[in-house]
Amino acid sequence: MFFDLGEVLGTIGAVSLRAITFKKGRWVALILAYFFLGGIGFSQKEQWLKFRPVSDDYGVRGVTVLVTTNLPVGLVPPKESGTLAFFRWCTALDGKARWFCFPIPPLGGTVTKLYIDKNANGRLDDDAPELPVRSSEGECEFGPFKIQLSTPDGPVVYVIGVVIEDRAERASQGPRWLPRIFSAGVYQGKVDFGGKKVLLTLIDCNANGVFNDTFECPEGPDMIAIDEGNSLSESDMNERPLSRYIEVGGGWYELEVAPDGAWVKVRKAEGLQWGTIQVPVGVTELKLIGENGKLDLRPQDGIGQLPVGMYEIMEYEYSKKDSAGVNWRVKGWFKESVFVRVQKEVPGSLRLGEPITLALSHEALGEGRVRFELDVQGPLEERVMVYRGKQQSVPPRLAIFSADGVFAVTNTLEYG
Numbered sequence: 001m002f003f004d005l006g007e008v009l010g011t012i013g014a015v016s017l018r019a020i021t022f023k024k025g026r027w028v029a030l031i032l033a034y035f036f037l038g039g040i041g042f043s044q045k046e047q048w049l050k051f052r053p054v055s056d057d058y059g060v061r062g063v064t065v066l067v068t069t070n071l072p073v074g075l076v077p078p079k080e081s082g083t084l085a086f087f088r089w090c091t092a093l094d095g096k097a098r099w100f101c102f103p104i105p106p107l108g109g110t111v112t113k114l115y116i117d118k119n120a121n122g123r124l125d126d127d128a129p130e131l132p133v134r135s136s137e138g139e140c141e142f143g144p145f146k147i148q149l150s151t152p153d154g155p156v157v158y159v160i161g162v163v164i165e166d167r168a169e170r171a172s173q174g175p176r177w178l179p180r181i182f183s184a185g186v187y188q189g190k191v192d193f194g195g196k197k198v199l200l201t202l203i204d205c206n207a208n209g210v211f212n213d214t215f216e217c218p219e220g221p222d223m224i225a226i227d228e229g230n231s232l233s234e235s236d237m238n239e240r241p242l243s244r245y246i247e248v249g250g251g252w253y254e255l256e257v258a259p260d261g262a263w264v265k266v267r268k269a270e271g272l273q274w275g276t277i278q279v280p281v282g283v284t285e286l287k288l289i290g291e292n293g294k295l296d297l298r299p300q301d302g303i304g305q306l307p308v309g310m311y312e313i314m315e316y317e318y319s320k321k322d323s324a325g326v327n328w329r330v331k332g333w334f335k336e337s338v339f340v341r342v343q344k345e346v347p348g349s350l351r352l353g354e355p356i357t358l359a360l361s362h363e364a365l366g367e368g369r370v371r372f373e374l375d376v377q378g379p380l381e382e383r384v385m386v387y388r389g390k391q392q393s394v395p396p397r398l399a400i401f402s403a404d405g406v407f408a409v410t411n412t413l414e415y416g
């Protein structure tokens with residue numbers, strides 16, 4: 001769905017939320033806006049960050065690539081017998097592509113060697129094979145590997161890890177081998193935002209070697225995490241896509257990130273244009289992500305102020321008292337992307353919270369068994385959870401009868 005403040009522009013089909021969130025095309029308008037605004041000058045000094053190695057469980061991210069068993073043109077293979085699989089990793093940091101290669105193991109076996117053309121000379125016969133650091137049925141991990149890159153700003157070391165998934169059992173649904181290359185390090189440090197120091201982490205989410213991809217990158221934006229001192233753990237850190245602006249401690253800043261992640265520059269955002277979003281009065285919290293950054297809005301009397309731009313609505317909270325004075329609370333989140341464009345001096349409205357509808361579906365599982373599912377939905381077909389006071393509302397009961405009345409059963413639906 002696509003909303004313009006004040007009017008509905010049109011709709012898109014039921015596509016899963018994450019799948020289309022940051023895809024190319026969806027953000028064409030953002031790209032144009034970016035170039036239109038042109039180069040934003042940064043006068044502030046570099047604030048240097050430190051490299052910190054991270055393991056793959058820091059977050060499943062990176063780039064999944066396809067393999068070929070055809071020897072790529074111009075590539076000298078390693079001295080190996082048997083069938084070889086090749087895949088490629090490219091980085092904009094030095095503009096080069098590097099080939100990877102592994103001998104395909106017999107069915108049931110795991111990948112035992114990985115060759116990487118680390119020096120990007122088009123030869124794999126001068127690279128020693130790497131051994132897996134973790135190997136299990138269906139998946140093995142290699143690395144981390146340091147890749148030396150020559151960039152216009154001097155030499156840079158980029159660290160990658162590789163996980164090769166063997167999908168032999170599901171090969172009918174796609175390729176058998178799925179290597180994923182991920183950035184095995186982040187850049188982290190205390191960064192000064194107008195006197196307030198926060199722990200900032202740069203994550204090369206799309207593993208292209210560059211840490212400053214924003215929404216206009218076809219592979220999607222990189223991520224930053226912000227800890228203003230109130231995060232309980234790293235996973236709790238306030239992670240968001242890298243965007244033009246960033247809100248820290250109630251102030252808005254522009255952030256420039258070095259391509260290799262080594263430093264950031266911060267300056268107070270000037271000339272930000274503000275717009276208004278109107279929601280039902282009961283909406284107490286509204287979380288959005290867009291070209292301007294991540295926002296946690298707390299609308300007052302149904303009105304929220306935010307920088308002009310395009311946003312995707314992530315979550316909201318809505319509350320209301322019933323006639324007995326009991327507080328009811330609704331938490332909503334979106335399985336389909338809902339976008340809102342905030343324009344200057346064009347107030348509009350977004351319907352959230354009510355009405356809540358129930359959609360019952362069923363699936364025959366065979367052997368006389370049927371599974372029923374009840375979707376609790378808000379006005380934009382978002383998923384909602386309903387709380388009465390502090391308790392989740394009592395799930396409805398479902399009575400099922402056969403047409404002749406012989407069969408009768410009543411079940412209570414369960415959350416989950």
Ligand SMILES: [Ca+2]
Binds near residue numbers: 116117119121
């Ligand atoms: Ca080589």
Ligand SMILES: [Ca+2]
Binds near residue numbers: 212
């Ligand atoms: Ca990147």
